[in-house]
Amino acid sequence: MxxxxxxxxxxxxxxxxxxxxxxxxxxxxxxxxxxxxxxxxxxxxxxxxxxxxxxxxxxxxxxxxxxTRALREGVHVADPAPDALLMPADGRISQCGPIGHPDERGRIFQAKGRSFTTTELLGDAAAAEAFDEGTFATVYLSPRDYHRVHMPWTGRLRETVHIPGRLFSVGTSAVAAVPRLFARNERLVCHFDTDFGPMAMVMVGALLVSGVETVWSGVEIPKYARSITRKDYRGRDIVVERFAEMARFNYGSTVIVLLPPGVADLVPGLAPEQVTRVGQRLATMRPR
Incomplete structure (x- = not known):
């Protein structure tokens, strides 16, 4: 402890x-x-x-x-470059980098030698396999931040997975101290299909966070789950455009973006504690 x-x-x-x-x-x-x-x-x-x-x-x-306040029009502006994959939230980088860092296949770095597996985070080994050797970015939203999460890239919603768990704080000291924190807290995993393949957006709950809402379904958390709950959206043609709002938190928490291997490179120099803004470039798409 x-x-x-x-x-x-x-x-x-x-x-x-x-x-x-x-x-x-x-x-x-x-x-x-x-x-x-x-x-x-x-x-x-x-x-x-x-x-x-x-x-x-x-x-x-x-x-x-x-x-959950809205902001004035023009406060956020999307990077206009067509190859810019966008930052999903205002806040700061908790961690980012390759999935498998440092040289541990299928693991996501948390802090100070702590990590967790993509399978643990997503609650699904088959879904996790698509992100092996891919890229992740974890963005922490503090109480002062705008609490709506936006799409890094246009995606068609395939499935959501509500995974039960604890509600540890996601502040810096807790992230450094609690093993596998993001894979232990209650969370909503949103799977999207994009023109480059799968993309996962993981909305992680935290202590005193009362809920997660999505633009397509409204309140998802609470009710707090006792078992994994899946919702299949295939065939319903729910498309959320790049830069559009996709979900929001009630109180501060964390969103994790997962990308498959070989599709994008994180912005050079992106590092823990760096301040983030919705719409700025998170990564650059590779030529396809």
Missing amino acids: SRDPITALTYVLPHRVLSGLARRLAYSEHPAVSRWLIDTVVRRFDVDLAEAAASDPRAYASFNAFF
Whole structure:
């Protein structure tokens, strides 16, 4: 167990009970509750409301409405180059690189010598095989960030997989201390078919995160899962365009992008702790 007392405490906390309570507060439209929560987060995390479509914090009926706020048109601009695969979220890079780093087939680097397998993350060995020796990028969204996740590339939705798990914090200290954290937390795996092959977008839940919503199905988490739940979207022709919103978090968390081998190269110099913006170049597509 970690020597960090806060991270150590999360091993024994009732994760879902706490997240359920946080959800009730987040959705409360009682003015005193919503105003206190919004003002606290704006002040503590230095939230830039000038970017928001509604810059007045009193314009939001609940804390969740504030947290999942839309931004003004033009705040995000997609890299115009046709070979630019885009960053999915505002936040910062947690880790990125080859799947198999360092020389461990099928493993994704987490932090400080910790890693987990693609099979563990996706809950499916067959699906994971398509990403062997491919590329990953893990983006952490802090409480100050815009909490909508956008598509790096145009994709046709094939399947979602809701995988049950814990709700550990995904902050820096927890990522460094909790083994296989992203493969242990509750998450929604979204599989897309693209013109270069499969692409997976993994929405990872965290402590006090009340939910994940998608643009095609609405609320996916909660209800918190007790077993793996799959939804097959083949034949329904759900296409989400490059740069379009695909999902959102209620409170900060993490999105992981998985790409198959040989299709794209990460932007040179992209490194942990680097600040990210929706629409900037994440990777450059190779000629096909």
